Amino acid sequence: xxxxxxxxxxxxxxxxxxxxxxxxxxxxxxxxxxxxxxxxxxxxxxxxxxxxxxxxxxxxxxxxxxxxxxxxxxxxxxxxxxxxxxxxxxxxxxxxxxxxxxxxxxxxxxxxxxxxxxxxxxxxxxxxxxxxxxxxxxxxxxxxxxxxxxxxxxxxxxxxxxxxxxxxxxxxxxxxxxxxxxxxxxxxxxxxxxxxxxxxxxxxxxxxxxxxxxxxxxxxxxxxxxxxxxxxxxxxxxxxxxxxxxxxxxxxxxxxxxxxxxxxxxxxxxxxxxxxxxxxxxxxxxxxxxxxxxxxxxxxxxxxxxxxxxxxxxxxxxxxxxxxxxxxxxxxxxxxxxxxxxxxxxxxxxxxxxxxxxxxxxxxxxxxxxxxxxxxxxxxxxxxxxxxxxxxxxxxxxxxxxxxxxxxxxxxxxxxxxxxxxxxxxxxxxxxxxxxxxxxxxxxxx
Numbered sequence: 308x309x310x311x312x313x314x315x316x317x318x319x320x321x322x323x324x325x326x327x328x329x330x331x332x333x334x335x336x337x338x339x340x341x342x343x344x345x346x347x348x349x350x351x352x353x354x355x356x357x358x359x360x361x362x363x364x365x366x367x368x369x370x371x372x373x374x375x376x377x378x379x380x381x382x383x384x385x386x387x388x389x390x391x392x393x394x395x396x397x398x399x400x401x402x403x404x405x406x407x408x409x410x411x412x413x414x415x416x417x418x419x420x421x422x423x424x425x426x427x428x429x430x431x432x433x434x435x436x437x438x439x440x441x442x443x444x445x446x447x448x449x450x451x452x453x454x455x456x457x458x459x460x461x462x463x464x465x466x467x468x469x470x471x472x473x474x475x476x477x478x479x480x481x482x483x484x485x486x487x488x489x490x491x492x493x494x495x496x497x498x499x500x501x502x503x504x505x506x507x508x509x510x511x512x513x514x515x516x517x518x519x520x521x522x523x524x525x526x527x528x529x530x531x532x533x534x535x536x537x538x539x540x541x542x543x544x545x546x547x548x549x550x551x552x553x554x555x556x557x558x559x560x561x562x563x564x565x566x567x568x569x570x571x572x573x574x575x576x577x578x579x580x581x582x583x584x585x586x587x588x589x590x591x592x593x594x595x596x597x598x599x600x601x602x603x604x605x606x607x608x609x610x611x612x613x614x615x616x617x618x619x620x621x622x623x624x625x626x627x628x629x630x631x632x633x634x635x636x637x638x639x640x641x642x643x644x645x646x647x648x649x650x651x652x653x654x655x656x657x658x659x660x661x662x663x664x665x666x667x668x669x670x671x672x673x674x675x676x677x678x679x680x681x682x683x684x685x686x687x688x689x690x691x692x693x694x695x696x697x698x699x700x701x702x703x704x705x706x707x708x709x710x711x712x713x714x715x716x717x718x719x720x721x722x723x724x725x726x727x728x729x730x731x732x733x734x735x736x737x738x739x740x741x742x743x744x745x746x747x748x749x750x751x752x753x
Contacts, residue, residue, distance in 0.1 A: 331512030339520030357514025381473025412624030422632025617695030630680030
């Protein structure tokens with residue numbers, strides 16, 4: 308008869324999640340190169356299936372996750388004093404950081420001329436399958452029914468439905484308690500399931516990187532070298548320059564401590580290319596950094612659907628300059644001001660998923676540039692989307708910290724003690740079981 312000790316299963320320790328991600332990047336690059344170099348058709352199809360399955364799993368959770376996260380977060384604002392003030396300050400900081408990001412994108416584009424000398428011509432482009440317009444943006448906020456936004460994954464309409472539901476629940480008061488409790492439980496279940504998908508990110512990385520290299524190869528980088536470097540440099544300036552500066556000057560906190568704690572969310576965003584898919588990790592990061600749960604559970608989902616400094620500010624600015632140079636169109640002060648306007652106001656049109664086609668077509672159409680220019684950018688998009696999404700997510704965690712610090716509701720002891728965590732540690736602690744830390748009630752969170 309075996310003893311309990313001998314019957315205990317032996318658990319083989321896995322390497323850290325960041326090491327798994329790096330291994331996936333290296334393995335994906337190698338397999339993609341093999342598939343392309345030796346024309347290994349089955350390997351290419353396998354990489355494509357892995358990539359598509361991982362992205363589809365993320366997309367499967369997006370609709371209900373956005374709806375529940377926004378609706379529940381609005382109902383939780385009833386536990387926060389000065390909720391309207393916090394929401395307004397959050398939106399202002401979203402707009403301010405987007406303004407800085409788009410200015411950096413325009414500045415880099417003017418200095419480097421990313422479309423010059425590429426060898427690309429207008430004939431190399433093709434109209435995109437999906438377009439964005441101001442009419443669609445303004446009229447498309449209100450859905451025609453409650454099902455289509457989820458089946459068509461129209462995130463803007465889902466946000467609208469969630470906001471209406473959350474506000475109505477607040478107005479109902481005690482009578483809405485059963486519905487609110489159900490929503491919190493459903494959100495916790497969905498986040499738990501999404502956490503399992505997140506743990507598949509190393510495998511998804513193999514497919515995503517492998518497919519990109521197999522389809523486009525390394526030669527593609529030659530035509531887009533300047534543009535690619537511009538996007539990465541622009542995002543790096545915001546990610547490693549603007550955000551740390553704001554954390555130091557506006558929040559009075561140590562930026563290195565922020566990045567130490569935020570690293571799991573940033574690395575997952577880089578490989579998954581989905582702000583919404585990274586949402587549970589981002590929310591866990593902000594709470595570990597001392598942002599009150601009631602405020603963070605509103606600010607992070609709100610940012611995951613509207614706060615896109617990488618995809619909706621830096622990238623469209625550079626893309627517009629790139630396309631204008633390819634098609635021989637001169638941009639003046641009016642056009643640059645329009646780029647700023649679209650980037651700051653139109654970022655809500657982005658979906659928090661992979662691909663920035665909507666905001667790019669919105670920018671080009673506003674400037675009167677040919678939409679065929681989007682076709683020139685689609686080939687290189689997967690490589691650029693990684694750094695764009697990492698920048699998005701870093702900003703979505705930065706702003707709540709800044710607002711909480713300036714409103715004196717940031718738990719600075721928790722911030723100073725925050726450390727990184729393993730994705731495999733378990734589901735994010737974002738449910739209603741949160742207990743306020745010492746000092747929260749005094750700071751305005753009851």
